[in-house]
Amino acid sequence: MARSTGHSRPVIKDVARLAGVSAPTVSRYLNGTVKVSEEKRARIAKAIEELGYEPSVVARALSNREMDTVVVFAANPEAFSTSETNHGVEKAARACRFLMNIVSLDESDMDSVEARVRMGLSVRPAGAIVYRYDRAGIKALDYLPKDLPLVVVGGGFGDADRQIVNAEREAGRWMTMHLLDLGHETVFHVTRPKGPTDNTRTDGWRDALEERGAVIHEPIVVSRDLEEAAAAGRALGERDDVTAVFAGDDETAVAVIRGLREKERQVPDDVSVVGFDDRNFAAMWSPALTSYGQNYLEMGRRAFRMLYEQVKARRDGVEPPPARVDVVEGQPALRDSEIEYVPWR
Amino acid sequence: MARSTGHSRPVIKDVARLAGVSAPTVSRYLNGTVKVSEEKRARIAKAIEELGYEPSVVARALSNREMDTVVVFAANPEAFSTSETNHGVEKAARACRFLMNIVSLDESDMDSVEARVRMGLSVRPAGAIVYRYDRAGIKALDYLPKDLPLVVVGGGFGDADRQIVNAEREAGRWMTMHLLDLGHETVFHVTRPKGPTDNTRTDGWRDALEERGAVIHEPIVVSRDLEEAAAAGRALGERDDVTAVFAGDDETAVAVIRGLREKERQVPDDVSVVGFDDRNFAAMWSPALTSYGQNYLEMGRRAFRMLYEQVKARRDGVEPPPARVDVVEGQPALRDSEIEYVPWR
DNA sequence: CTGAAAGCGCTTACAG
DNA sequence: CTGAAAGCGCTTACAG
Structure with a gap:
């Protein structure tokens, strides 16, 4: 065996020998599966301490499967x-x-x-x-x-038996409603591709518009390359029916704002823009960016x-x-x- | 054994049996340590395929240490x-x-x-x-x-035998020099705590100022809480000798800019501010933030x-x-x- | 080239 | 409560 010489971490047998017990007893002490006499407990503890013994999780895994x-x-x-x-x-x-x-x-x-x-x-x-x-x-x-054992994070409610989800859709709906409540007739949406579930910001955005009977302009989908989002902002800036934009995330939001400005559209005076995620930098933007934070x-x-x-x-x-x-x-x-x-x- | 029944992934013995060879031969086939006859190779490959066999890395690890x-x-x-x-x-x-x-x-x-x-x-x-x-x-x-085997990432040059470092200090120096070259008499520095090495942005900032004989105002140290950086910006905004700021990272930079603006100081007209890291959002800021990207x-x-x-x-x-x-x-x-x-x- | 044997470092029935 | 034995699933000398 050419490999890994040197390592000489103590093993359970070393502890057993030093403590004057058998290896299984050390194992039982370690796992607390069966009672070990007080006297041996002490000796084992001492031996472990002395040797700096740390059980091998690999060996343990092989036994425990x-x-x-x-x-x-x-x-x-x-x-x-x-x-x-x-x-x-x-x-x-x-x-x-x-x-x-x-x-x-x-x-x-x-x-x-x-x-x-x-x-x-x-x-x-x-x-x-x-x-x-x-x-x-x-x-x-x-x-x-x-x-x-499995836990699913994200996705639609009930996609798995054990799941942690965020109220994405509800949040998207909330943000859109917020804009609608401010009097905007509809809300445009610029976002990275929507995930393959029905619990997304984009679904929530649509919910709100439908609920209010607002005109639905299909979302402008962009990649992580913020230049695309800025371009979307410019495109939006050239239309005169755009007064509110819900961006799918804060990075996209700031890029959209930049695009809008390049077309001489001020935020929020001419166009309201809100983001999502409430990233660190959102509050520092000018204007400070309204957003929705997920935990x-x-x-x-x-x-x-x-x-x-x-x-x-x-x-x-x-x-x-x-x-x-x-x-x-x-x-x-x-x-x-x-x-x-x-x-x- | 109360735990984990069910699992019945095939093991090496299953493959060996199906292929009509011994387990060690399968192992040799898998690891290519020793030649295995062409005929057996084929049978083993087929058996593995058929069984969907995947070696246990745990068992392998126990053997290989x-x-x-x-x-x-x-x-x-x-x-x-x-x-x-x-x-x-x-x-x-x-x-x-x-x-x-x-x-x-x-x-x-x-x-x-x-x-x-x-x-x-x-x-x-x-x-x-x-x-x-x-x-x-x-x-x-x-x-x-x-x-x-060990590799150290970051820190000072030569802190370890095998190391990957970024030219942090050099980058900090570069950014500061850049500002000095633009005619600023000195450069203020707002940063998160400097690491315990001499290869940091902050060291580079100091290098540049010393090299040019500029006045050195001690760095304003802030935490990850951007409110602190904004406060630093406000404090800087109240002085009339501040014309250039090197922020230790982009988040801090935008917060400083916000603080400066709150004191009616425009960026870059009144004060130049540069960041570090070249985060995604930097280019979208207004003004687009000058920064230094590390890979x-x-x-x-x-x-x-x-x-x-x-x-x-x-x-x-x-x-x-x-x-x-x-x-x-x-x-x-x-x-x-x-x-x-x-x-x- | 290949198989039987031993070992990696634990854990868990099995018998006291 | 405790020890001797067997086993987890591999790999590697050891002999052909």
């Missing part, structure tokens, strides 16, 4: 929502001494999804969390064994906890908690980028 | 640079079929660093990547076994590759490649937020 690991499957690793959610998962996992594996999915290479999932499962994680905002996430679900960090945190409940129940051999869909509420942040519409102005 | 995993230790998980770098590491790892474990470090709980490192090592990763931008990262290095994604990618070289060499039993410090260059993005300073205006 699973690791204290949660695997997260997510497309769009560069998205704000993804990294925030990841962070929340990691935070919660840390508290339970679980490790997080991130396996990114590639929307543009759907054929790779199965292999990616297999790879993620190859470490025999105790459970999986899938961000179901896109096609890759949805497809990934097909490849997960039915008996693996992705909290979503990630709850996703892990929900998963952990299942893992725990399974390990304890008890019934898993019942299916549940948790909604994490966001909240609007009203600022200065939208204004009342007065027709005769 | 390490996993095909890279563990990333990083503080500040919410920082832009961290998530971009993570993304780069994951991308490169994916290409080598390595999994990434993210273990976050807590700057505000330095006592937990050792435990976090132990936890990260417990999966016996093939190597580690440490982001050395802060005290927690530096401390983590102390707890890594000397024989574990964190590339840094992450290279960090993994550098690590992989070591892992590979070690597994092949050959000499590891020589120590190396790779510098990833960034580039300035000149836009509209700074302007020539004309004293008599």
Whole structure:
């Protein structure tokens, strides 16, 4: 064996020998599965301390058939929502001494999804969390064994038995209604592609317009390249029927504002523009951007906890908690980028 | 064993049986360590295909004493640079079929660093990547076994044998010089706390001022709370000797601009302000924000590759490649937020 | 080239 | 409560 010499971390046998007990007893002490006499407990504790022993999670995993690991499957690793959610998962996992594996999915290479999932499962994680905002996430679900603890983040309500969703649609509806309530006759929408569910900002935008019987101008879809959003802003700036715009995210919103200005349209005086996500910079914009904040960090945190409940129940051999869909509420942040519409102005 | 019934993924023995060979032969086929006869290769391939067999990385890790995993230790998980770098590491790892474990470090709980490192090592990763931008990262290095392949990201040049650094200091110097070249007599600096190395934007800012013999006003240090940066902007706006500001990052820059405006100071007409990081939104600001872009994604990618070289060499039993410090260059993005300073205006 | 054997470091019935 | 034994699913000398 040419590889990895050197490592000489103590193993359970070393602890057992030093404590004068058998390895299984050390194991029992460590896992608390069976009582160990007080006297041996003390000796074992001392030996562990002395040796700086740390059990091998790999060996443990081979015996237990699973690791204290949660695997997260997510497309769009560069998205704000993804990294925030990841962070929340990691935070919660840390508290339970679980490790997080991130396996990114590639929307543009759907054929790779199965292999990616297999790879993620190859470490025999105790459970999986899938961000179901896109096609890759949805497809990934097909490849997960039915008996693996799973929590889905995002997507439509009830798309999975255990799910953490945000009230995206409701939020989109709220923002649009807000603009309509200010007197705007309709609201234009510039957004990155809508996900394949019916719980999106865009669905909410449409809901509001339909509810009020407003004219619906189809959304202008842009990519992450903000130049496209700025171009959309310019296009909108050339029409005289545009008084309000709901941008699908804050980055898009600021780009739209820029495009509008290039066409001499002031925000909010000529056109009201609101964003979504309530990113850090939104409040610093001029005008300070009105937006709607989602709590992705909290979503990630709850996703892990929900998963952990299942893992725990399974390990304890008890019934898993019942299916549940948790909604994490966001909240609007009203600022200065939208204004009342007065027709005769 | 109450736990995890159900799973019945095929194991190597199943493949061996179906192919009519022994398990070690399947293993050799899989790893290509020893030649396997053409005829058996075909039978094994077929069996694997038929069974949908995927080797257990856990079992493999127990034999090999390490996993095909890279563990990333990083503080500040919410920082832009961290998530971009993570993304780069994951991308490169994916290409080598390595999994990434993210273990976050807590700057505000330095006592937990050792435990976090132990936890990260417990999966016996093939190597580690440490982001050395802060005290927690530096401390983590102390707890890594000397024989574990390691790559350090960030920090000062030569802080480690294998390192990926960005030319932070040089970039900070460049931006400051740029402002000085425009005629500004000195440049104020608003920034989040400087890291504990001498390769930071702030060091570069100081270099430039010293080189030109300009007056050095101590940096105004702010947190991630942009309100603080806005307050700094207001404070700066009340002085009449402020004509140029170098903000340590784009978020801080826009907040400073807002603060300046609240004091009736226009950007760039009255005060030039430049940022750092060249975030997506920078170009959309008004005025479009001049900034300096670092390529964190590339840094992450290279960090993994550098690590992989070591892992590979070690597994092949050959000499590891020589120590190396790779510098990833960034580039300035000149836009509209700074302007020539004309004293008599 | 290939198989039988032993081992990686744990855990869990199985018997006291 | 505790130890000897067997097993988790691989890999690697060891002998052909």
